[in-house]
Amino acid sequence: MADNKLQNDCKKKLMAIHDAMYVLSGKWKISIIASLCYHDKRRFSEILNDVSGISNKMLSKELKELEMNKLVKRTVLDTQPVTVEYQLTPYGKSLQTIIDSLTDWGTEHRKVIIGK
Amino acid sequence: MADNKLQNDCKKKLMAIHDAMYVLSGKWKISIIASLCYHDKRRFSEILNDVSGISNKMLSKELKELEMNKLVKRTVLDTQPVTVEYQLTPYGKSLQTIIDSLTDWGTEHRKVIIGK
DNA sequence: CTGGATCCGGATTGATACTG
DNA sequence: CAGTATCAATCCGGATCCAG
Numbered sequence: 254m255a256d257n258k259l260q261n262d263c264k265k266k267l268m269a270i271h272d273a274m275y276v277l278s279g280k281w282k283i284s285i286i287a288s289l290c291y292h293d294k295r296r297f298s299e300i301l302n303d304v305s306g307i308s309n310k311m312l313s314k315e316l317k318e319l320e321m322n323k324l325v326k327r328t329v330l331d332t333q334p335v336t337v338e339y340q341l342t343p344y345g346k347s348l349q350t351i352i353d354s355l356t357d358w359g360t361e362h363r364k365v366i367i368g369k
Numbered sequence: 370m371a372d373n374k375l376q377n378d379c380k381k382k383l384m385a386i387h388d389a390m391y392v393l394s395g396k397w398k399i400s401i402i403a404s405l406c407y408h409d410k411r412r413f414s415e416i417l418n419d420v421s422g423i424s425n426k427m428l429s430k431e432l433k434e435l436e437m438n439k440l441v442k443r444t445v446l447d448t449q450p451v452t453v454e455y456q457l458t459p460y461g462k463s464l465q466t467i468i469d470s471l472t473d474w475g476t477e478h479r480k481v482i483i484g485k
Numbered sequence: 486c487t488g489g490a491t492c493c494g495g496a497t498t499g500a501t502a503c504t505g
Numbered sequence: 506c507a508g509t510a511t512c513a514a515t516c517c518g519g520a521t522c523c524a525g
Contacts, residue, residue, distance in 0.1 A: 266403070269474075269476040271420075301507095308499055358466070362385075362388050362389060363385060452487070490521100493521105494517105497514100498515070499514075
């Protein structure tokens with residue numbers, strides 16, 4: 254019985270991971286969200302600089318997907334030339350914990366790599 | 370000055386994210402790690418079941434990469450027929466925090482989706 | 486039978502050029 | 506500046522094949 258309950262917990266957790274990975278799927282999504290996590294408002298070209306290695310095509314595509322999933326809000330400013338601002342929605346901000354733990358791990362991980 | 374410091378912090382954090390994403394890159398890696406996080410020892414075919422949607426080809430490939438990055442340990446058991454066990458290394462276990470926060474978020478996220 | 490490699494077609498991505 | 510368009514490279518899924 255207890256075994257069964259434990260197994261069910263595992264399954265539920267793995268399903269939760271699956272759900273989370275669904276919206277976060279895509280090579281760059283987490284990095285994009287991190288950029289917006291640490292900058293509040295960010296323009297297209299700024300994110301392009303933040304996320305090292307990404308191409309404008311992929312940035313455009315993944316931002317669009319994040320917008321569809323209501324994690325990111327896109328605002329066109331009426332300037333000349335046009336500027337566009339991206340920011341996390343409140344819902345998107347709920348990912349902050351994940352980003353923080355990734356940042357912490359990455360910082361440690363870097364030490365390990367460099368230590369070699 | 371203070372502005373400069375803040376900017377540097379952001380850059381460092383984004384670099385940390387970049388480093389973390391490097392080892393976690395690949396469509397399935399996080400789900401695989403989650404499976405091993407919640408099961409301690411797990412066989413190839415069991416992980417195949419845990420990670421819904423993955424093909425044996427990709428599982429094989431990504432496990433190999435995780436092994437190369439020292440996150441996962443592979444053990445061949447001398448049984449008939451051969452069975453292979455995978456488990457997280459202590460280093461791999463340091464990802465637990467990340468997996469947990471993803472699980473928590475995924476659980477909430479699921480509620481939001483179903484609520485619609 | 487289990488763990489995994491191989492081959493192929495279709496989908497995703499990268500590099501670069503181009504547009505409003 | 507903020508994206509599209511295009512073509513090449515690469516990655517991925519499915520089926521199949523193979524060794525122990």
